[in-house]
Amino acid sequence: MKVWLCENPIGVEALNWRELPDPTPSPTEVFIKIQAASLNFPDLLIVQNKYQMKPPLPFVPGSEFAGTVVAIGDEVKHLKVGQAVACLSGTGGFGTHTLAPASLCIPLPENFDPVDAAAFIMIYATSYHALVDRAQLKASETVLVLGAAGGVGSSAIQIAKAMGATVIAAASSQEKCDFCLKLGADKTINYSEVNLREKLKELTNGKGPDVIYDPVGGEFTEPAFRSIAWRGRYLVVGFAAGTIPNLPINLALLKGASLVGVFWGDFAKREPENNAAMMKTLIQWYVDKKIKPPIDSTMPMDQLFQAYSKMSSRAVMGKLVMVNQ
Numbered sequence: 329m330k331v332w333l334c335e336n337p338i339g340v341e342a343l344n345w346r347e348l349p350d351p352t353p354s355p356t357e358v359f360i361k362i363q364a365a366s367l368n369f370p371d372l373l374i375v376q377n378k379y380q381m382k383p384p385l386p387f388v389p390g391s392e393f394a395g396t397v398v399a400i401g402d403e404v405k406h407l408k409v410g411q412a413v414a415c416l417s418g419t420g421g422f423g424t425h426t427l428a429p430a431s432l433c434i435p436l437p438e439n440f441d442p443v444d445a446a447a448f449i450m451i452y453a454t455s456y457h458a459l460v461d462r463a464q465l466k467a468s469e470t471v472l473v474l475g476a477a478g479g480v481g482s483s484a485i486q487i488a489k490a491m492g493a494t495v496i497a498a499a500s501s502q503e504k505c506d507f508c509l510k511l512g513a514d515k516t517i518n519y520s521e522v523n524l525r526e527k528l529k530e531l532t533n534g535k536g537p538d539v540i541y542d543p544v545g546g547e548f549t550e551p552a553f554r555s556i557a558w559r560g561r562y563l564v565v566g567f568a569a570g571t572i573p574n575l576p577i578n579l580a581l582l583k584g585a586s587l588v589g590v591f592w593g594d595f596a597k598r599e600p601e602n603n604a605a606m607m608k609t610l611i612q613w614y615v616d617k618k619i620k621p622p623i624d625s626t627m628p629m630d631q632l633f634q635a636y637s638k639m640s641s642r643a644v645m646g647k648l649v650m651v652n653q
């Protein structure tokens with residue numbers, strides 16, 4: 329097998345495309361031939377030693393991937409050789425093959441496109457958990473999505489629309505705003521050009537959004553929170569801008585609003601049955617064509633440097649997926 333090996337987590341440039349012997353799965357693991365692996369924001373951080381999870385060295389980055397089971401551990405019951413799976417194991421995806429814990433592999437229905445499958449779990453699980461479970465979003469409500477053309481942002485548009493809510497998508501360019509409209513957003517705000525607070529007032533007739541989905545952090549968090557509606561729920565999803573904002577907590581009192589943390593990874597570990605039920609719903613929504621990962625582009629697996637560079641320069645709309653030919 330060939331993999332992108334990280335022996336020294338000082339940045340993408342230190343990764344090496346290496347040939348390794350095929351390993352044998354332990355009793356609870358499977359060996360997977362990878363067809364596609366998507367980039368998620370943590371893949372940028374993990375190779376710089378800046379992510380909360382710090383895998384022992386050397387490791388293969390690539391948090392999320394899809395492929396076919398080619399060998400199986402003795403204790404694995406829910407998978408068989410030849411089964412198509414999607415997996416979010418945190419590492420291992422950027423290569424031709426990987427070992428993965430069988431418990432993290434989701435068997436896919438027939439005809440589930442492997443590129444879509446590699447781009448599916450992280451974004452939809454995060455946004456469904458955030459909007460449905462944590463925010464209890466209602467069809468009559470309005471959601472503001474920040475960083476709406478990014479991976480989790482674009483999935484939040486689709487999940488909110490599938491629930492019947494009104495979506496205001498906010499992003500940093502007109503091209504990204506147009507992309508969000510194509511995904512189903514009702515209105516957009518280009519926050520590089522207009523004042524976020526004034527535009528939100530105008531678009532919501534002074535009421536403000538009921539739910540705010542924030543995977544960006546940084547300079548827009550405070551003005552967004554100041555704009556929230558009475559009884560609003562502000563979803564803290566991530567800090568792609570790189571800074572963790574400080575909020576004056578009197579703002580929560582004034583709006584009767586809630587600041588709601590979203591940590592899908594821990595939800596999946598602490599509440600595995602609820603997570604499994606959620607994944608079942610999401611796979612059915614895909615089969616019913618209610619949701620489909622927006623694929624920015626695919627690139628051959630050996631072009632990982634170019635993919636990392638595109639993502640870190642904020643140039644990806646939706647998901648970027650590496651594929652094995």
Ligand SMILES: NC(=O)c1ccc[n+]([C@@H]2O[C@H](COP(=O)([O-])OP(=O)(O)OC[C@H]3O[C@@H](n4cnc5c(N)ncnc54)[C@H](OP(=O)(O)O)[C@@H]3O)[C@@H](O)[C@H]2O)c1
Pocket residue numbers: 367368369370450454475476477478479480481498499500501504543544564565566567568569570590591592593639640642644646
């Ligand atoms: N809480 C959870 O359970 C959970 C789960 C998954 C991901 N996350 C987090 O969510 C965040 C977004 O992840 P993602 O995979 O959707 O990333 P992504 O596809 O790169 O999207 C991030 C968006 O953030 C905006 N942004 C603003 N400043 C940026 C900067 N300096 N660098 C990069 N992007 C910047 C960009 O939109 P504009 O150009 O339009 O501003 C970009 O589209 C990350 O912090 C990730 O760790 C959290």
